Amino acid sequence: MPNNISPQYDLLDETLNAYRAADRPVNNQYLYNAVAQRAHLTDEITQNCQPIGKSGSQRNVYHRQLRWHQQTLRDMGMLKRIPGKRGVWELTDKAKRGLHPIRRPLSLVAFSTDLGVACWGYSQDVFGQWPSNEPIMLALTSPPYPLASSRRYGNPSASEMVGFILDILAPIVERMAPEASLILNLSEDIFLPQLPARSTYLERVIIALEDQLGLSLMDRIPWVNRSKPPGPLRYASITRQQLNVSWEPILWFARDPKRCKADNRRVLTPHSERQQRLIDQGGEKRTAVYGDGAYRLSPGAYANPTAGAIPKNTLEFGHSCAVGRKHRKLCQQHGLPTHGAGMPYRLPEFFIKFLTEEGDLVADSCGGRLMTARAAQSLNRAWVTTECMAEYIAGGSLLFEEEKGFARSAAFEALLHSVA
Numbered sequence: 001m002p003n004n005i006s007p008q009y010d011l012l013d014e015t016l017n018a019y020r021a022a023d024r025p026v027n028n029q030y031l032y033n034a035v036a037q038r039a040h041l042t043d044e045i046t047q048n049c050q051p052i053g054k055s056g057s058q059r060n061v062y063h064r065q066l067r068w069h070q071q072t073l074r075d076m077g078m079l080k081r082i083p084g085k086r087g088v089w090e091l092t093d094k095a096k097r098g099l100h101p102i103r104r105p106l107s108l109v110a111f112s113t114d115l116g117v118a119c120w121g122y123s124q125d126v127f128g129q130w131p132s133n134e135p136i137m138l139a140l141t142s143p144p145y146p147l148a149s150s151r152r153y154g155n156p157s158a159s160e161m162v163g164f165i166l167d168i169l170a171p172i173v174e175r176m177a178p179e180a181s182l183i184l185n186l187s188e189d190i191f192l193p194q195l196p197a198r199s200t201y202l203e204r205v206i207i208a209l210e211d212q213l214g215l216s217l218m219d220r221i222p223w224v225n226r227s228k229p230p231g232p233l234r235y236a237s238i239t240r241q242q243l244n245v246s247w248e249p250i251l252w253f254a255r256d257p258k259r260c261k262a263d264n265r266r267v268l269t270p271h272s273e274r275q276q277r278l279i280d281q282g283g284e285k286r287t288a289v290y291g292d293g294a295y296r297l298s299p300g301a302y303a304n305p306t307a308g309a310i311p312k313n314t315l316e317f318g319h320s321c322a323v324g325r326k327h328r329k330l331c332q333q334h335g336l337p338t339h340g341a342g343m344p345y346r347l348p349e350f351f352i353k354f355l356t357e358e359g360d361l362v363a364d365s366c367g368g369r370l371m372t373a374r375a376a377q378s379l380n381r382a383w384v385t386t387e388c389m390a391e392y393i394a395g396g397s398l399l400f401e402e403e404k405g406f407a408r409s410a411a412f413e414a415l416l417h418s419v420a
């Protein structure tokens with residue numbers, strides 16, 4: 001039995017690794033066998049069939065998931081179909097190249113714009129040197145999730161997660177302004193080995209951030225993403241003890257909750273038609289009492305025209321976005337790897353607006369596609385981001401080439417050529 005094949009992306013890396021190990025074009029049957037072997041999948045998993053689609057015809061769930069991952073890898077520019085041969089694929093040249101982490105404790109400015117700087121380096125090394133007279137107003141980051149089957153760039157285990165997060169965040173929190181916030185996007189879908197039960201690492205991260213870094217939890221905001229691939233495969237599709245996943249937690253902390261700069265007037269949404277009608281007609285006409293007197297409606301309530309509706313504390317959008325698609329296209333054109341775990345633009349955009357004002361400094365310790373930096377630049381905030389993999393930071397830089405003051409450092413350019 002695999003330790004855990006539950007998180008939605010678990011078999012993505014095994015799919016990629018199976019093609020890497022083959023190092024030649026291979027057909028789907030080869031892929032199914034190779035991934036099953038690599039991930040120690042039982043026949044129960046690899047032969048499980050379920051009725052799929054409107055016709056309800058029986059389909060192999062495992063094969064379907066691998067074909068899904070094939071499409072994802074193709075979209076990421078990692079895999080290509082062999083023309084004229086059904087179900088035969090091979091890695092692209094780009095995918096055959098690896099990622100290049102910087103050697104610690106070195107770090108290097110990769111590129112900068114009039115508003116920000118992107119460093120090829122480990123976050124701990126860069127933020128440990130960050131000047132205290134440039135306080136951070138928002139740290140917004142999505143560190144590697146503690147997946148049982150590692151992503152391409154590596155990740156800690158659930159038991160290492162508290163130490164990993166504290167190590168990354170301690171130097172950043174030290175440099176946060178009293179009004180500052182921290183936004184952490186982590187995963188809820190980390191399962192205990194061989195069990196359909198979830199890890200409580202998130203709760204331990206929250207307590208450690210409170211106890212050891214002095215932060216206060218402002219909210220847990222679910223990011224509902226209905227386009228997540230189906231999973232956890234084993235526990236939702238086979239043992240049927242779990243539901244398919246559709247959300248990720250966003251944890252919001254403040255350095256000092258009383259002074260926190262959050263202002264929901266910066267993220268108001270348009271009133272619904274019903275709400276606007278209510279305002280236009282002079283508010284409520286009814287008198288009513290609900291919840292044993294806890295809520296009362298009286299004539300004229302909700303009559304005041306307001307600039308918009310206060311958002312509810314859930315966010316709902318998919319992971320695909322125009323900036324992400326542009327990033328993928330640019331990376332493909334330049335022969336650079338895309339990124340398998342990027343957040344959509346709307347996520348950093350929302351929190352940057354909500355928690356900062358123009359000119360404030362936004363930091364991301366785990367840059368990936370550099371989506372936080374991209375949103376900060378567009379919203380006229382100063383920004384700093386770190387990313388330990390040269391190819392990711394080079395790919396992210398392609399999103400900034402049109403910006404005022406854009407310049408790649410000569411040292412980074414030279415390094416990239418030497419590893420190409």
Ligand SMILES: C[S@@+](CC[C@H](N)C(=O)[O-])C[C@H]1O[C@@H](n2cnc3c(N)ncnc32)[C@H](O)[C@@H]1O
Binds near residue numbers: 122389
């Ligand atoms: C989940 S991804 C972040 C994705 C990003 N939010 C985006 O939208 O593209 C995590 C990234 O952090 C990088 N990383 C991991 N540990 C790091 C560290 N200590 N310092 C800098 N980067 C790190 C990984 O290489 C990976 O690209």
